[in-house]
Amino acid sequence: MGIWHALVLGVLEGLTEFLPVSSTGHLIIAEDFLGVNDARGKAFAIFIQLGAILAVCVAYRQKLLEVLLGLRTQPSAQRFVVNVLIAFIPAMVFGALLHSFIKTHLFSPVTVAIALIIGGVIILWVERRPRRARVTDIDDLTWLDALKVGLCQCVALFPGASRAGSTIIGGMLVGLSRETATRFSFFLAMPTMAAAVTYDLYKNAAILSWDDAGVFATGFVAAFVTALLTVQALLAYVSRHSFAPFGWYRIVFGLVVLWYFWV
Numbered sequence: 650m651g652i653w654h655a656l657v658l659g660v661l662e663g664l665t666e667f668l669p670v671s672s673t674g675h676l677i678i679a680e681d682f683l684g685v686n687d688a689r690g691k692a693f694a695i696f697i698q699l700g701a702i703l704a705v706c707v708a709y710r711q712k713l714l715e716v717l718l719g720l721r722t723q724p725s726a727q728r729f730v731v732n733v734l735i736a737f738i739p740a741m742v743f744g745a746l747l748h749s750f751i752k753t754h755l756f757s758p759v760t761v762a763i764a765l766i767i768g769g770v771i772i773l774w775v776e777r778r779p780r781r782a783r784v785t786d787i788d789d790l791t792w793l794d795a796l797k798v799g800l801c802q803c804v805a806l807f808p809g810a811s812r813a814g815s816t817i818i819g820g821m822l823v824g825l826s827r828e829t830a831t832r833f834s835f836f837l838a839m840p841t842m843a844a845a846v847t848y849d850l851y852k853n854a855a856i857l858s859w860d861d862a863g864v865f866a867t868g869f870v871a872a873f874v875t876a877l878l879t880v881q882a883l884l885a886y887v888s889r890h891s892f893a894p895f896g897w898y899r900i901v902f903g904l905v906v907l908w909y910f911w912v
Contacts, residue, residue, distance in 0.1 A: 650685045650693060652867050657683070659697050659868035663875025666701040667835060667883060669772060669814030669895050670902075674761040677808065678906055681758055689861065692853040695846055696865050700872030702842050705835050708880045712836075725788050729836075732790050736799035736816075736833075737840045743803050744845065755808050762906035764809025769899030775818050776891045783824035787832050790825070797823040798833060802841065809903075812838065818892070827887050835880065 661679055665672035676694045680686040685693075706713065719726035784790055801819025805812035813834050820830030850857075 650690055650864055652864060654683055654685050655693070655697075655864045655868040656871050658685075658694065659700065659871025660875045662694070662697045662868070662872040663701055663704065663877075664879055666698065666872075666876055667705065667813050667838065667880055669768070669811050669817055669892055670899055671761070671765060671768070671809045671811035671814065672698075672701075674765055674809035674811070677756060677761050678758050688853065688856050692850065692857060693861070693865060693868060695849040695853070697868040697872040698842050698846050700869040701876040702839060702846070704873045704876035705838060705880055708877060709835065728790075729788060732792060732795035733836055733840065735792050736795040736802065736837050737844075739796070739799040740802045740806065740841055741844060744806055745848075747806060748848070751806055751808070758906055758910050760807075761809035762903040762910075764807055765899045765903035765906070768810055768814055769896040769903065772814065772818055772892050772896030772899065775821055776893045776896065780821070780824075782821075782826035782829070784829055785826045787829050787836070790829075790833065794820075794823060794825065795833075798825075798830075798837070802837065812841065814895075827891070828884070831883065831887050 658676060658679060661675055662672055665675045673694075677686070680690050680694060716726045716729055720730065784794060798816055798820045801822070802812060802816045804810050804819070805815040816834040816837055817827075817830045820833055821827060825833065
């Protein structure tokens with residue numbers, strides 16, 4: 650893998666991580682196309698997610714600071730942390746139990762393409778069905794709302810399903826407004842992605858060396874900058890538009906991927 654590979658993949662990670670289009674799916678396909686889908690390439694794709702995590706931490710630094718300072722005395726801060734932890738637990742448990750099976754059997758372009766298409770259809774269905782948002786502020790979530798969103802996030806263990814898509818669309822299904830579901834998805838990404846990245850890097854530590862530092866750093870920075878811009882743009886977008894275009898994109902992109910690997 651060269652620097653330009655790292656730059657392309659880093660930008661792709663930053664663009665897709667928080668959109669309901671599956672960053673993992675895009676990276677699997679891009680790595681195959683670029684010819685960097687060996688074990689070190691897969692470890693790189695995991696590592697650059699740290700850049701995306703840092704981006705959302707920077708974007709929401711004021712909220713995180715408020716929660717940190719008020720954790721001992723403010724019920725709203727305590728409830729916020731509890732809700733994030735409750736939503737995080739299901740994916741942590743099922744991810745640990747199914748990690749080996751998923752890595753061995755599900756990480757392929759064809760399975761990703763099928764998941765992209767199915768996810769796109771679900772997004773279109775959710776956006777077209779009549780609904781009324783019950784929760785319009787992230788601080789108004791109950792523990793049960795958080796648990797339901799956390800269970801929806803487990804769908805993202807299937808490569809191509811999209812962690813952002815599962816939590817955002819799942820949140821909308823359980824009564825969150827589009828904006829609230831999107832914001833909660835950002836906060837839920839912090840512990841979920843951090844745990845997944847830490848576990849995967851631990852598993853792949855033997856194949857990494859300091860010779861990879863330049864390539865990994867390039868991908869990290871590219872993912873951070875792109876993700877920071879994407880998070881800000883997505884919040885502005887969802888305040889005025891639906892996720893239907895992402896649904897259509899997933900369907901078209903999934904069909905293109907199936908065609909590409911078929912021929």
